[in-house]
Amino acid sequence: MNGVHRSSSWHRRRRDALAGFAFTAPAMLHTLVFMLVPAGAALYFSFTEWDMISPAHWVGLRNYQEILFDSDLYPDFWKSVRVTALYALLSVPASLVTGFVQAYLIDLLRRGQSLYRLVFYLPVITAEAAVAAIWKWLYDPQFGLINAGLEVLGGTGPDWLGTPGVVIPALALIAAWQSGTAMLIFLAGLKGIPRTYYEAAEVDGANRWQQLGRITLPLLRPTTFYLVVTGVIAALQVFGIVYVLFGGNAGPERSGLSYVLHLYLFGYRNGAMGAASAMSVLLFVTVLLVTAAQFRLVPQQYEE
Amino acid sequence: MRALARWVAATAAVVSLAASAACGGDSPANEKVVEFWYYQPIPEQSKQVKELVKRFEETEPTITVRLTEIPKDDYNTKLSSALGGGRGPDAGYLDQPLMARYANAGQLAEVPAGTITESDFYDGALRTNKISGKLCGIPLQQTTVALFYNxxxxxxxxxxxxxxxxxxxxxxxxxxxxxxxxxPKGEGFGAWLFPAFVASAGGTMLDEGSRRIAFADPPAQEALALWRKLLESSPRRITNSENSFHKGLTAMMFSGPWEVLTIRQQFPQLDFGVAPLPRKDVAASNIGGDNGVVFSKARNPDAAWKWLRFLSDATHNAEFSNITGNFPTNRKAAQAAKINTDPALKVFVDQLETAQARPTVPEWIQINDEYLAKAIEEGVDGGRSPADALTDAAARARKLLGWQ
Known part of the structure; x- marks a missing residue:
């Protein structure tokens, strides 16, 4: 009796396991073939000198050593680190603020929420090349709309994409404009805050600002934390917009040389795929450390 | 687990089936297929290149040329991945500065003796195919830079x-x-143009024979000082505007023949002329362009060479360069091409006679983009002395090349 029972449940479990494998197989295979294997290969090639067209040969830690410490061979490596750090520092808060403001205002609307959601999300789904083309025009030092607007207000705008010190803020502004994803997630977060809290606050005589500061923002902490973590990860890997805006030249005095653009140029243009692989491993480790640090330092939950 | 294994096997079978269909083993046994990769042209040009292929196939009935068009910016990425994976084409374009890297990696077949007569070609263009004395490709089209003025x-x-x-x-x-x-700025284009000015002041970039970096010598310093001087009367605020020359905001620029066509089509109101690059001591210019190469693992190398010979011969090289908007590499073709009747384009043809081929070390792109471009940026826009900036760049290049 007991034995029969055990064997049938064992069968069922085995069948479940098989079905489970069948369902997850495509995703697992995808992860294995397109992510884990290439990542493993990149780790291997990071210890080699390799130009993709001749056999790789083992050089041990030399790539890492030269990338980090030899500013003759890699004169712009640390510059690309600084550029990327500054970009993350500016673009993540900027897109969080615009995303939140958009979500907050949309949440106040009684009708037409879905229309505004769509409109503010459009920049995210617009092709990177089109985004770059639009902003190139907006930022044009002679005919750009932004500087024309500043002139009407009595000021003179900088040569946005032509002045080294202004390039990263200009890129952060584009990121702020493309904050549709943050907007959507904040909006979902806002919907998750029970109305009763606000009603109670109103009864207690709290005004809008007090409600925002005491209820909305604290209760959005998990949402904000999620957006900060994913935003920083994405910002550290920024590539598309700088590549389309500046190409391999990376902007005036290479002020738009993001880490991944630098890596890409070494791998695909300079024929130093081994060094590029080492850079990608360094980036991976950095992202891991930065994310771990955020889990420790950034508040994730609302605490009384 | 067994289900997973079976699933893997089935997927693998489907993938390999799809792959073999894509590469096509379907042509008759006596027919030779030449898989030819080149940069993605605009649709009109693409049609004309296909016409050219048809005419070639009429003269060589046993050969089929299969064209694959790839965006220029992705070309090197795709080609090196394909060759690395053992699935490369038989023949294709190769940008001049990439010749050394592919040749040293053993990916290029040497041009069989008697395929072309070397003296038929412009020297500058031909020399870009010579790697360690071996001819590794046939020049197909070339270009250079001249002075445009309003x-x-x-x-x-x-x-x-x-x-x-x-x-x-x-x-x-x-x-x-x-x-x-x-x-020009400290970037790829500026660093490509720079050697023309260096040569005009009597200098060179590298002396490969004696393994010496020459681009920090006085002629290069003078060239850099010239650009820096020009910046005083040419604020970036004006020249950074898109197409500032085309719109009449900038009086002169250095650019290539492609700009002639762009201006005529998109800025017809601009009254412009083209003149040779201003000189210091001697006339000099730079060169760019594409060579036709046959890869060492080509399945039909003989047929591929026939196709490249066709593209570079006296009649078809002119047609080919007319299609792509570049210049013939074959001297006789240059006489026949329509560029001769166009005074603006004629300047470029004449200037090709003084074109200086780039150094043929495989690391040149890295030296050009990472070190030389940086020196130009520091020396022109950055306010460092040309001598200091170039000396640093030379030290970096020396280290990379191991020419201590």
Whole structure:
């Protein structure tokens, strides 16, 4: 009796396991073939000198050593680190603020929420090349709309994409404009805050600002934390917009040389795929450390 | 687990089936297929290249040329991945500065003796195919850079460096909202153009024979000082505007023949002329362009060479360059091409006679983009002395090349 029972449940479990494998197989295979294997290969090639067209040969830690410490061979490596750090520092808060403001205002609307959601999300789904083309025009030092607007207000705008010190803020502004994803997630977060809290606050005589500061923002902490973590990860890997805006030249005095653009140029243009692989491993480790640090330092939950 | 294994096997079977279909083993046994990769042209050009292929196939009935068009920016990425994976084409374009890297990796077949007559070709273009004395490709098309000037602002184009500086200053002085010259920046293009000015001052970039870096010598310093001087009368605020020359905001620029076609199509109101690059001591220019190569693992190398010979011969090389908007590499073709009847384009043809081939070390792209471009940026826009900036770049290049 007991034995029969055990064997049938064992069968069922085995069948479940098989079905489970069948369902997850495509995703697992995808992860294995397109992510884990290439990542493993990149780790291997990071210890080699390799130009993709001749056999790789083992050089041990030399790539890492030269990338980090030899500013003759890699004169712009640390510059690309600084550029990327500054970009993350500016673009993540900027897109969080615009995303939140958009979500907050949309949440106040009684009708037409879905229309505004769509409109503010459009920049995210617009092709990177089109985004770059639009902003190139907006930022044009002679005919750009932004500087024309500043002139009407009595000021003179900088040569946005032509002045080294202004390039990263200009890129952060584009990121702020493309904050549709943050907007959507904040909006979902806002919907998750029970109305009763606000009603109670109103009864207690709290005004809008007090409600925002005491209820909305604290209760959005998990949402904000999620957006900060994913935003920083994405910002550290920024590539598309700088590549389309500046190409391999990376902007005036290479002020738009993001880490991944630098890596890409070494791998695909300079024929130093081994060094590029080492850079990608360094980036991976950095992202891991930065994310771990955020889990420790950034508040994730609302605490009384 | 077994289900997973079976699933893997089935997927693998489907994938390999799809792959073999894509590569096509379907042609008759006596027919030879040449898989040829080249840059993605505009649709009109693409049609004309296909016409050219058809004519080639009529003369060589046993050969089929299969064209694959790839965006230029992705070409090297795709090609090196394909060759690395053992699935490369038989033949294709190769950008001049990439020749050394592919040749040293053993990916290029040597041109069989008797395929072409070397003296038929422009020397500068031919030399880009010589790697360690071996001919590794056939020059197909070439290009160079000249001086464009706005006829409303500049009546006589400057012929010397001194005249260039004076003319640029005059334009900017008469109207501060105009820039004299679109001064090249420290980036790929500027570093590509730089050797022309160095050569004009009597210098070179590298001496490969004696393994010596020459681009920090006085001629290069003078060239860099010239660009820096030009910047005084050519504010970036004006020249950084998109197409500032085309819109009449900048009086002069250095650019290639592709710009002639762009201006005529998109800025027909601009009255412009083209003149040779201003010189210091000797006339000199730079060169760019594409060679036709056959890869060492090609399945039909003989047929591939026939196709490349066809593209580079006296009649078809002219047609080919007319299609792509570049210049013939074959001297006889250059006489026949329609560029000769066009005074603006004729300047480029004449200038190709003084074109300086790039150094053929495989690391040249890295030296050009990472070190030389940086020196130009520091020396022109950054306010460092040309001598210091170039000396640093030379030290870096020396280290990379191991030429201690």
């Amino acid at each position: 006829k409303k602002l500049v009546s006589t184009p400057p012929a010397t460096w001194n005249e260039l500086v004076a003319e640029s200053a005059r334009v900017h002085w008469e109207n501060p909202n105009l820039a004299g010259v679109n001064v």
